[in-house]
Amino acid sequence: MKKGFITLTVNGDAHEVAVSSRHTLLDVLRGKLQLMGTKEGCTTGSCGVCTVNNARGEAVLSCLTPALEWDGQAVTTIEGLEKNGQLAPIQQAFIDYHAVQCGFCTPGVIMSAQAVLNLTPTPGEDDINDGLAGVICRCTGHIKVKEAIRHAGDYVAGRKA
Numbered sequence: 026m027k028k029g030f031i032t033l034t035v036n037g038d039a040h041e042v043a044v045s046s047r048h049t050l051l052d053v054l055r056g057k058l059q060l061m062g063t064k065e066g067c068t069t070g071s072c073g074v075c076t077v078n079n080a081r082g083e084a085v086l087s088c089l090t091p092a093l094e095w096d097g098q099a100v101t102t103i104e105g106l107e108k109n110g111q112l113a114p115i116q117q118a119f120i121d122y123h124a125v126q127c128g129f130c131t132p133g134v135i136m137s138a139q140a141v142l143n144l145t146p147t148p149g150e151d152d153i154n155d156g157l158a159g160v161i162c163r164c165t166g167h168i169k170v171k172e173a174i175r176h177a178g179d180y181v182a183g184r185k186a
């Protein structure tokens with residue numbers, strides 16, 4: 026089994042972490058850095074609750090990516106969206122548009138939505154559907170979630186108080 030240290034920047038902070046070839050990025054975030062916002066569901070790439078964003082702002086399933094491949098890379102988790110006590114627009118939109126029920130899937134859904142908004146600040150229906158295709162919410166459908174994503178741009182543009 027391969028072992029070693031990786032340097033991983035999480036939400037702007039650099040960490041040196043001991044990992045082996047058995048560890049995934051999700052193991053590092055939750056097990057070693059105690060960042061519990063990223064959820065552990067199926068661990069097989071099917072549910073999307075473990076979604077984080079890579080340095081390009083793309084959605085990544087942290088349960089599928091080996092930790093050793095993340096040496097020198099940067100990742101943003103749900104804990105990194107808030108800045109100076111201010112929720113990110115997508116977080117505020119999820120609250121205002123009632124897009125949260127039990128909340129278990131919410132970090133993964135929000136990081137998937139953030140990845141859509143990183144590429145397309147005013148996403149259309151297809152962009153949103155594509156972005157949500159990999160995340161499953163067991164409480165409800167995606168109607169409120171889609172509404173929140175559609176309106177997240179209003180907060181950035183100052184169209185919403």
Ligand code: FES
Binds near residue numbers: 068069071086088089
């Ligand atoms: S926990 Fe990663 S896709 Fe389900």
Ligand code: FES
Binds near residue numbers: 163
């Ligand atoms: S809000 Fe409960 S699983 Fe999605």
